[in-house]
Amino acid sequence: MARTTTDPSLMPGTLDLMILKTLSRTSLHGYGIAQQIKLSSDDVLEVEEGSLYPALQRLEVKGLVDSEWRMTPHNRRARFYRLSAAGRKRLVAAEADFDRLVSAVQRVLRPA
Amino acid sequence: MGEFWRKLTRLGRRDELAERLHEELQFHVDRKGSEVGNRARILEQAYEVWSLGRAEQVVADLRYAARALGRSPAFFALAAIGTGLGVAAITAVVSVSDTVLVRSMPYRDADRLVVVSDQLLKLDFPRFPISIANFLDYRAQNRVFEDVAAFEPRALTVTMGGRAERVAGMMASANLLAVLGGAPARGRWFDPPENHRGHMDVAVVSYSYWQSHLGSAKDVLGQSLVVNDQPYRVVGVLQRGFAFRLAGDAPEIWLPAGLDAAARDAGNLQAVARLKQGVTLASAQAQMHVVAADLKQRYHAGMGPHGEDGGYDAVAIPLREELYGAVRPTLYALAGASAILLLLGLANTALLWMGRAAARRKEAAVRLALGASRWRVGQQLVLESLVPSLVGGAMALLMTLAALAALNSAPPGELATADRFALDYRVFGFALMLSATAGVLFGALPVGSVFRAGVEGRALMQDRGGIAVRSESRLRPVMVAVQVGLVCALLAPALLLMQSLAALESIDLGVRTRNLVTGYVSVPPARSLDPAPWYRRLEVTLHAQLGSGNVTLASVLPLSHGSGGDPFSIEGRAFGASGTLPQFSDILRVGQGYFDLMQVRILSGRGFEARDFVEPTHVTVVNATLAKAFWPRESPLGKRVLMGAPRPGADWMTIVGTVADIHTTQLSEAPVPQIYFPYTQFPTRTMAIIADTRRGADLAQAVRAADPTVPLFSVRTMEERVAQSVERPRLRAQVFSAYGGLAFLLAGFGIYSMAVYSALRRQREFALRAALGATRERLLAAMVGGILGPAAIGALGGLAGAYAIAQTMHAFLYGTKASSPGVYLAAALVAMAVAALTAGLGGRRALSADPAEVLRGE
Numbered sequence: 001m002a003r004t005t006t007d008p009s010l011m012p013g014t015l016d017l018m019i020l021k022t023l024s025r026t027s028l029h030g031y032g033i034a035q036q037i038k039l040s041s042d043d044v045l046e047v048e049e050g051s052l053y054p055a056l057q058r059l060e061v062k063g064l065v066d067s068e069w070r071m072t073p074h075n076r077r078a079r080f081y082r083l084s085a086a087g088r089k090r091l092v093a094a095e096a097d098f099d100r101l102v103s104a105v106q107r108v109l110r111p112a
Numbered sequence: 113m114g115e116f117w118r119k120l121t122r123l124g125r126r127d128e129l130a131e132r133l134h135e136e137l138q139f140h141v142d143r144k145g146s147e148v149g150n151r152a153r154i155l156e157q158a159y160e161v162w163s164l165g166r167a168e169q170v171v172a173d174l175r176y177a178a179r180a181l182g183r184s185p186a187f188f189a190l191a192a193i194g195t196g197l198g199v200a201a202i203t204a205v206v207s208v209s210d211t212v213l214v215r216s217m218p219y220r221d222a223d224r225l226v227v228v229s230d231q232l233l234k235l236d237f238p239r240f241p242i243s244i245a246n247f248l249d250y251r252a253q254n255r256v257f258e259d260v261a262a263f264e265p266r267a268l269t270v271t272m273g274g275r276a277e278r279v280a281g282m283m284a285s286a287n288l289l290a291v292l293g294g295a296p297a298r299g300r301w302f303d304p305p306e307n308h309r310g311h312m313d314v315a316v317v318s319y320s321y322w323q324s325h326l327g328s329a330k331d332v333l334g335q336s337l338v339v340n341d342q343p344y345r346v347v348g349v350l351q352r353g354f355a356f357r358l359a360g361d362a363p364e365i366w367l368p369a370g371l372d373a374a375a376r377d378a379g380n381l382q383a384v385a386r387l388k389q390g391v392t393l394a395s396a397q398a399q400m401h402v403v404a405a406d407l408k409q410r411y412h413a414g415m416g417p418h419g420e421d422g423g424y425d426a427v428a429i430p431l432r433e434e435l436y437g438a439v440r441p442t443l444y445a446l447a448g449a450s451a452i453l454l455l456l457g458l459a460n461t462a463l464l465w466m467g468r469a470a471a472r473r474k475e476a477a478v479r480l481a482l483g484a485s486r487w488r489v490g491q492q493l494v495l496e497s498l499v500p501s502l503v504g505g506a507m508a509l510l511m512t513l514a515a516l517a518a519l520n521s522a523p524p525g526e527l528a529t530a531d532r533f534a535l536d537y538r539v540f541g542f543a544l545m546l547s548a549t550a551g552v553l554f555g556a557l558p559v560g561s562v563f564r565a566g567v568e569g570r571a572l573m574q575d576r577g578g579i580a581v582r583s584e585s586r587l588r589p590v591m592v593a594v595q596v597g598l599v600c601a602l603l604a605p606a607l608l609l610m611q612s613l614a615a616l617e618s619i620d621l622g623v624r625t626r627n628l629v630t631g632y633v634s635v636p637p638a639r640s641l642d643p644a645p646w647y648r649r650l651e652v653t654l655h656a657q658l659g660s661g662n663v664t665l666a667s668v669l670p671l672s673h674g675s676g677g678d679p680f681s682i683e684g685r686a687f688g689a690s691g692t693l694p695q696f697s698d699i700l701r702v703g704q705g706y707f708d709l710m711q712v713r714i715l716s717g718r719g720f721e722a723r724d725f726v727e728p729t730h731v732t733v734v735n736a737t738l739a740k741a742f743w744p745r746e747s748p749l750g751k752r753v754l755m756g757a758p759r760p761g762a763d764w765m766t767i768v769g770t771v772a773d774i775h776t777t778q779l780s781e782a783p784v785p786q787i788y789f790p791y792t793q794f795p796t797r798t799m800a801i802i803a804d805t806r807r808g809a810d811l812a813q814a815v816r817a818a819d820p821t822v823p824l825f826s827v828r829t830m831e832e833r834v835a836q837s838v839e840r841p842r843l844r845a846q847v848f849s850a851y852g853g854l855a856f857l858l859a860g861f862g863i864y865s866m867a868v869y870s871a872l873r874r875q876r877e878f879a880l881r882a883a884l885g886a887t888r889e890r891l892l893a894a895m896v897g898g899i900l901g902p903a904a905i906g907a908l909g910g911l912a913g914a915y916a917i918a919q920t921m922h923a924f925l926y927g928t929k930a931s932s933p934g935v936y937l938a939a940a941l942v943a944m945a946v947a948a949l950t951a952g953l954g955g956r957r958a959l960s961a962d963p964a965e966v967l968r969g970e
Contacts, residue, residue: 030136031143049140049148053133054157061122061161063114079136 015047015055016064017098020083020091023065027082029072030056056081064090122162123171133158169488170495177496184468187865188500191464194858195504195551198454199543200511201851205450207516207536209443212436218353220293221386225431226396227358228260228383230404234423235679236694242426244371244379246407250426253403256396257385261288262369264381265357267798269636270365271338271821272325278634278825279321281339282356282363285371291386292356298322299333299348307371314368315344319352321364339365341638341821358382358434376411384431393430400426442844444920449602449851452913456598456855458547460862461500462554463591467869469558472496476562486563490556497555498548505544512540588866592899593906595859596943599852600910604939605917606852608928609845611935615927616838622774622783623670624711625834627805630669631827633815634798639822644795646819648725651703653818654801658811662804664710665703665791669800670830671837673698673776677784682742683752683764691742697734698776698784699755701791701799707733707771709802717749717769724790731790732765738785739770753787755794765789779837780926805829844924859943860950863899867954871895875958888959895955896948903947907940914939 022028022036033056034047059065064087072078083091122129133155137148148154164171181188219225228250230240242250242262251260261284268281286302289295297319305311315337317326326332326346337344344367355362369381387396404426472493479489516533633650640646647665654663677696681687688695706712707719715736724731732753739748752764773783791799801824803811815824828836871878878891918930928935 029139031140034140049137050150050154050157053137053154054161057133057158057161061115061118063118076139076142077135078139079132 013094014098015051016059017091017094018045018047019052019055019059019081020064020087020094023081023083024088024091027080029078029080031078033081059087063087116164116167119162119164123164123168126159126162129162130155130158169491173488173492173495174499176492177499180496181499187464187468188503190858190861190865191461191500191551192504192507194457194460194464194862195501195547196457196507196511197854197858198450198457199505199508199540199547200515201450201453202447202543203508203512203536203540204515205443205446206539207512208519208533209447210536210539211533212443213432213440217432217435219356219431222431224387224389225292226257226385226387226393226428227431227434228385228400228426228428231425231427232422233425234421236696237422240424241380242383243376244374244381245376245411246426247379247381247383248371248373249407250383250385250400250403253406254385254396254399256388256391256399258388259287259291260383260385261285261291262371262381262383263288263356264369265360265363267634268339268365268367269341269634269823270325271341274820276821276823278632278823279364280357280361281365281367283367283369285369288356288384289350291384294354294356295351296348297351299346301348301350302366302368306368309370309372312368312370313342313344314347315339316348316350316366317346318350318362318364318366319354322349325364337365339367341636356384385428393428396428400428441920441923445605445917446847448917448920449605449848452598452601452917453851453855454543454546456595456602456858457504458550459591459594459598460858461547461550463588463595463862463866465497465551465555466558466588466591467865470869470873472559473562476559480562490560490563493556493559494552497551500555501544501548501551504547505540508544509535509540585870588870589898589902592863592866592947593902593909595862596903596906596947597908597910597913598906599855599859599943599946600907600936600939601913601917602848602855603852603942604911604914604936605921606845606848607935607939608918608921608925608930608932609841609848611932612925612928613838613841613845616779616841619775619779621670621779621834622712622772623830624709625670625830628709628802628830629805629811629827630800630802630830630833631811631815631824632798632800633822633824635819635822637797639819642795643797644792647703647791647795647799650801650815650818654803654814655704657814657817658803658807661705661709662807663811663814664706664802665701665799666706666710666802667701667791667796667799668698668776669802669833670775671778671833672800678755679757680787681754681756681758683754683758687757692744693737693741693785695742696785697738697755697787699794700776700786700788701794701796702788703791703799706788706802709804710774712774713772715770715772716747717767719769719771720788720790725792728763728793729790730763730765730793731768733769733771733788734767735771735773735783735786735788737773737783738787741785755787765793802830841924841926856942856946860946863947864950864954867895867899867951868957869954871955871958878959891959892952892955896952899947899951900944903944907943910943911936911940 018037019033022033022040028036030049030052034049034052037045037047056065056067060067060081064084065081066084067079067081069077070080134151137151137154141148217225228242230242230246231238232240241264247260247262254260263285264283266281266283268279270277270279284302286304286307289301295301296316299316301316302314306314317332317337322328322332326335329335332346332349335346337346350366357363385396387393404424408424476489476493479492480486512535516535520532635643635646651665677698679687679695680697682695702720704720704722704725707714714733717733719733720731723729734748734753742748743751748767748770751767753767754762754764756762771788773786775781775783776786777784801811801815812824812827815822878886881891882888914936915931918925922930
């Protein structure tokens with residue numbers, strides 16, 4: 001069986017993971033993504049704009065998300081991000097990695 | 113890779129991306145109702161995401177270099193073109209040479225294939241067809257070949273749907289395909305019994321013939337093909353692209369060669385053999401000598417026409433030599449010229465860079481002074497030096513690919529090979545590396561001296577007399593000498609070839625060439641056993657339709673015949689006992705009115721008359737060369753000759769006239785002895801029709817009227833035939849003139865830019881001298897004078913190179929000696945004149961500044 005090679009300091013990657021997960025349901029603009037993460041985490045997680053926007057640029061350069069400019073219902077131009085096929089694949093892998101990591105950490109914290 | 117690409121596409125539009133990001137952030141702020149933190153920091157991080165890292169620095173430096181070069185487009189274009197031409201020329205020539213001279217021919221294990229040929233050295237036949245009996249003995253007796261196969265090219269008349277067409281054919285022994293290593297695509301090749309009487313009615317066609325003439329029919333096998341009026345059964349189609357011949361067109365139809373044992377002098381075969389594994393050419397050659405000596409002793413093989421010793425021997429020549437030996441000198445000469453062009457491009461690049469060294473040194477010093485790291489400045493200098501070489505290389509790649517594509521789609525000519533020419537990337541890489549190295553060597557290194565302590569300041573000041581500058585002024589005359597030398601080396605061979613071409617073209621053919629159209633007809637044996645009556649009917653029809661003064665027949669057209677000839681006998685003399693030439697002569701069977709229509713001058717006696725064509729008058733006409741060689745002190749009129757050896761029942765022909773020589777073989781070959789016969793008295797199957805072009809359009813129709821099943825083929829005007837015969841010399845002269853011209857231009861620009869530069873640097877000195885009373889003319893003369901010394905030395909060196917190239921050419925120089933002093937003198941003078949002229953022009957430009965301005969400016 002293949003051992004997981006995930007870096008234990010995965011935490012920086014979790015932002016990317018959360019963005020991808022959020023976008024897997026619907027396409028959103030940056031503000032929407034931040035709001036959605038906040039909502040989904042019951043106000044626990046607040047995404048810093050200073051991390052969010054560089055992360056979005058990074059994901060786009062890597063080809064994991066696509067973006068396009070569209071009008072919002074309030075008739076303003078906004079940039080909407082959408083998960084690409086590569087992003088969808090990455091999300092599946094990253095989710096699995098993350099689950100493995102979390103259960104490993106749990107085993108360490110609460111040994112049976 | 114995708115990520116790198118996406119970053120690359122963001123390279124040019126970062127400002128736009130940043131603006132978008134701003135808008136995005138503004139949207140966020142508006143929705144959120146408060147600021148988003150440090151926007152500058154976010155932007156910075158985004159830039160980091162977009163960045164290409166190290167590659168980006170290189171790209172930035174390349175853009176910087178491109179901008180710098182863009183400011184002097186003339187310089188850039190010259191450097192790039194100079195490099196590109198040389199790289200393209202050497203790559204193309206070596207690619208072609210490699211295919212032709214080294215790479216495998218399209219046969220299995222082709223370097224073990226040899227052509228076997230007889231020779232009759234005492235009769236001046238270095239190649240002589242092999243008789244069937246000799247061929248069978250070569251096959252049976254030798255121990256050096258896996259097998260020996262026979263072939264014989266023969267033009268065939270194929271009749272299909274009532275239309276007759278002339279097609280290139282090949283008669284072959286059943287083992288030929290195995291010896292060559294070919295295979296049929298459909299059906300089969302010949303079986304050994306099919307080389308014998310009664311079984312020879314089978315044919316194999318080429319893939320292309322199957323496609324073009326048999327409609328790629330699946331059921332082609334067993335179909336009937338009417339060749340020379342005889343039915344043949346198609347038993348096979350050869351694999352696509354398979355071809356074999358030593359010269360001429362690729363055969364479309366293959367028929368079995370008849371190999372029934374016959375007399376030792378019957379048969380007209382050529383042979384190709386495959387050396388056994390491990391057998392060298394030398395030992396094969398030795399074995400052929402032994403076999404030939406044995407045959408000579410046992411059967412008196414290779415006797416001359418009168419029973420004399422013909423000097424018979426048998427030889428084995430590598431197939432590659434036989435196929436491509438003739439083009440080798442041309443390729444060597446071209447390779448030499450291309451190498452010189454490459455060197456010239458490099459020297460030119462060097463001169464161009466040297467002309468800019470001072471300015472670039474200053475620029476580098478400024479950047480260093482402003483705090484740029486040495487590493488960064490160095491990297492930028494190297495990149496800048498590389499750009500022209502790389503752009504030139506890219507141009508060269510395109511040019512070479514285009515040239516090779518053109519060659520590949522051209523009809524096979526002298527370089528006929530089934531192999532396609534492919535670009536030799538090793539040579540291209542090597543040439544490109546060479547020019548890139550030269551670029552860095554001359555473009556970056558001299559500027560690099562700015563890194564040495566103290567030079568920065570000096571460069572910034574007015575760099576006058578620094579170390580680098582002094583070594584440059586020492587290098588400059590050397591580069592001028594090199595350029596002039598290389599121009600000489602290319603110019604002299606070009607002049608030699610042009611002189612040779614002019615000599616060829618000035619040769620008098622001895623016949624009318626203007627306004628004549630020619631074509632051939634061949635009457636199949638099955639049509640009439642004796643071709644004479646058939647041609648008589650044709651002649652009558654032609655005369656009736658075109659007018660008797662406008663058309664005639666001839667068995668041999670000018671410039672169409674191979675060397676050699678046939679032996680003839682003179683009544684009352686032993687064979688070869690007199691005369692300064694071997695007793696061989698071309699036979700020309702001609703129709704009525706030949707001498708008039710072709711304007712062949714009658715020197716003594718008479719030409720043929722109408723009655724010579726209807727009754728056996730047994731008359732002949734000989735040319736001046738034959739008359740002079742065999743009757744040097746008397747008139748040949750009234751003497752009697754006979755083709756071949758005297759034999760019972762043979763009719764001696766009386767010479768009734770002598771005519772001027774005509775060129776039957778090649779322009780470069782002196783006219784050979786020629787004997788004319790009325791075609792009716794000595795008929796042959798294939799004859800040419802010659803007609804005045806005013807009636808040329810009616811020619812084909814007249815032939816059809818005479819016999820619709822006999823095709824008129826190879827229709828060309830006489831002028832086309834003459835042009836065709838000098839096609840290769842002309843092409844060679846054109847190619848080398850192009851090389852010479854390019855060399856001329858490159859060197860001219862190189863020396864010009866150097867002259868401008870050096871004059872600008874000496875502007876202060878000149879201004880001072882002008883202020884002291886020197887005239888512009890004096891100053892210019894001094895500058896030009898300074899060039900002439902190195903130019904003369906270069907010219908001398910270049911002439912040595914030219915002589916070396918000319919040596920490879922002597923095989924195709926006509927009426928021109930490879931050592932012709934006039935040509936070399938002319939080349940040297942022209943090259944030096946170019947140097948002097950361009951130096952003068954460059955100097956004049958620099959001197960156009962007002963001396964007072966210059967002096968004040970410092």
